[in-house]
Amino acid sequence: MPAAASARSAVVAILLLSAWVPAPLPATGAEGWSWPLSPRPAVVGEWTPPAQRWSSGHRGVDLGAVAGAAVRSPADGTVSFAGFVVDRPVLTVDHGGGLRSSFEPVESPLVRGQRVRRGQVLGVVRGRDHCREGTCLHWGVRRGDDYVNPLAFVGELEPSVLLPVPAELRTAAQPWSS
Template identity: 35%
Template sequence: MRCVTLWAVPLLGLPGLALMPMAWAGDPAPVPAPAPAAPVPAIARGWPVGSRPQVLRGWEPPATAYGPGHRGVDLAAPAGAPVRAVAPGRVVFAGRVAGRGVVSVALAGTDLRTTYEPVRASVREGEEVRAGDVLGAGDVVGAAGPVGATDVAGAGDVVGATDVVGAGDVVGSGAPVGATDVAGAGDVVGAGALVGAGDVVGSVEPAGSHCGSTTCLHWGLLRGSAYLDPLSLLPPWLLRRGPSRLLPVTGS
């Protein structure tokens, strides 16, 4: 019977044989830095209220997604002041959030959208607006006023016992409007219309302002879920205050 002897040979002792590093050994591959955010194009053709309104509070970006800050700017504006689209776009929201009227417009040709509050909207979701179009028309909640034909009362408004509702008026679910309130006729633009810069999309509501005793318009700008400074939409000539001055021509 033949016997076979097995010899234990250490692998490290064999010439030309090296241990390869394991796939999971060492530091992980570096994560590439995120691409810088695209700049905001200065496409606004006007302010949302007035010609050069006072900025009561500027943009204060939060350090974290849920941290404190001011996600927009507050512009001084009297109650009932028309709110205009700063650039062409499509209305993606027009309704009430936490008791405040809100209008949001996706800006044409960009991945940006602007928000305006508190606003009594005169546009509907899906409409396209031009620059300068009015987004709302001076409804005042709690003041005596009539609801005109085809007017639409937003959700949360309550129609009082003596309120006048015109033919074809639509009252949102649970919408409260004080007794004898009157909404102007034609406040709501038909679905599918386009809005452009300067189109009126609503008016500043007298209640619900977070500016204390001063009524104001809160103007916001977003790219996805990230808040941006809405003033960056304004070209330099709209940011400058006061008239330009021409120096006199002097001879030698």
């Protein structure tokens, strides 16, 4: 059996098995999203937004993975893209409300227009990734045309809290106080 056919058979087997064997859902964030890998993966590449929309940056996070790991939908949605971008298999899920998440490299039998549920297997990590060491899954999230940090959707980012400033510091900071 050729290697490509064997790999496709493995993907189909994983998807079929995941439909019959209930898997625990990954930890869920405040927005009802879950991690796309289970168990909860290590973040091996941080979100680095570009200074300008057209500038370089890392528009997502890289999650430590092994080749063949099942990638799950972090939230309900519809597949809006399944194909190759340059040399990597990419899958994008439209979650509604302007939110879309993309995963690469993900080999998947899903096609554009298919509905998916949170926790459902989308495919497997397979193909060329951009991590320097080991294998990773790149997870990006867009709100409209803007990329946002995916970790915010799984409860990994603490909200900013403004604390009261002591009176003596407040007075010292006022330009008219001297």
